[in-house]
Amino acid sequence: MTILDNITTYKRKEVSAKKEAIPVRLLEKFPLFAKETKSLAEALRISTTGIIAEHKRRSPSKSVINDKVLLPEVVSGYELAGAKGISVLTDSNFFGGSLDDLLVAEKTVSIPILRKEFIIDPYQIYEAKAYGADAILLIAACLSAEELKQFSFLAKSLKLDVLLEVHNLEELQKSLLPNVDMIGVNNRNLKNFKVNIEISKKLSEEIPADFVKISESGISDTETIKDLRTYGFEGFLIGENFMKTENPGETAKAFIDKLR
Numbered sequence: 001m002t003i004l005d006n007i008t009t010y011k012r013k014e015v016s017a018k019k020e021a022i023p024v025r026l027l028e029k030f031p032l033f034a035k036e037t038k039s040l041a042e043a044l045r046i047s048t049t050g051i052i053a054e055h056k057r058r059s060p061s062k063s064v065i066n067d068k069v070l071l072p073e074v075v076s077g078y079e080l081a082g083a084k085g086i087s088v089l090t091d092s093n094f095f096g097g098s099l100d101d102l103l104v105a106e107k108t109v110s111i112p113i114l115r116k117e118f119i120i121d122p123y124q125i126y127e128a129k130a131y132g133a134d135a136i137l138l139i140a141a142c143l144s145a146e147e148l149k150q151f152s153f154l155a156k157s158l159k160l161d162v163l164l165e166v167h168n169l170e171e172l173q174k175s176l177l178p179n180v181d182m183i184g185v186n187n188r189n190l191k192n193f194k195v196n197i198e199i200s201k202k203l204s205e206e207i208p209a210d211f212v213k214i215s216e217s218g219i220s221d222t223e224t225i226k227d228l229r230t231y232g233f234e235g236f237l238i239g240e241n242f243m244k245t246e247n248p249g250e251t252a253k254a255f256i257d258k259l260r
């Protein structure tokens with residue numbers, strides 16, 4: 001069993017309980033369901049820095065990263081620092097996040113917000129919309145080719161951008177779909193948690209230019225970003241490197257200033 005197997009098994013139970021508590025027809029009545037979304041992909045395409053800064057309290061690989069800082073301070077600090085998008089982990093069991101985090105982030109910043117979740121059911125896409133997300137993450141390792149097609153279609157019909165995460169060529173090949181805006185290469189091996197930036201570089205040439213290329217995980221210095229840009233990457237998802245510090249917003253600012 002990998003960590004992804006554990007997470008998705010847990011998610012299936014969680015989602016089935018949530019569907020009972022708040023069915024889709026009620027989610028559709030949430031005020032934010034009618035919100036006009038902002039495109040994360042567009043924001044990255046016109047950006048010179050391309051940072052998506054993540055709110056991440058803890059993780060399976062690192063345990064507690066930072067449970068002291070308050071989310072509004074973190075996300076407003078990220079926006080002030082010049083991040084082009086905010087990623088909010090909404091999983092509670094493994095990452096210490098919540099849908100309330102998404103709501104608070106939506107109220108606090110005006111840049112696009114990615115709901116970082118392990119999506120295994122269309123219900124979670126409706127939930128993302130109802131709680132104010134502008135974009136969702138789909139993970140190729142968790143979904144069949146048919147599910148990727150259906151879930152990305154649903155997201156686009158709700159005006160949400162789609163970031164599709166891959167770890168290898170096989171996953172990439174089933175992910176090049178018309179309703180996908182961004183392809184994210186995850187540098188973290190989810191079997192042993194080792195990070196290897198070479199994975200992004202290796203897969204970069206297989207990603208057609210109509211997708212925004214994003215490199216995810218384990219990025220801790222600006223030299224890596226400058227290098228990844230030469231491979232066509234326009235977005236960089238960074239969590240732990242900012243969150244492990246006392247003031248993630250200030251850390252992000254110093255980081256992003258070096259990229260200008």
Ligand SMILES: O=C(O)c1ccccc1NCC(=O)[C@H](O)[C@H](O)COP(=O)(O)O
Pocket residue numbers: 003004054056059060061062186190193216217218219237238239240241
């Ligand atoms: O971060 C983990 O330990 C992890 C474990 C299992 C599944 C997913 C995991 N992380 C989710 C992410 O995609 C990262 O939070 C994101 O790419 C940022 O990574 P980092 O900059 O290394 O915090």
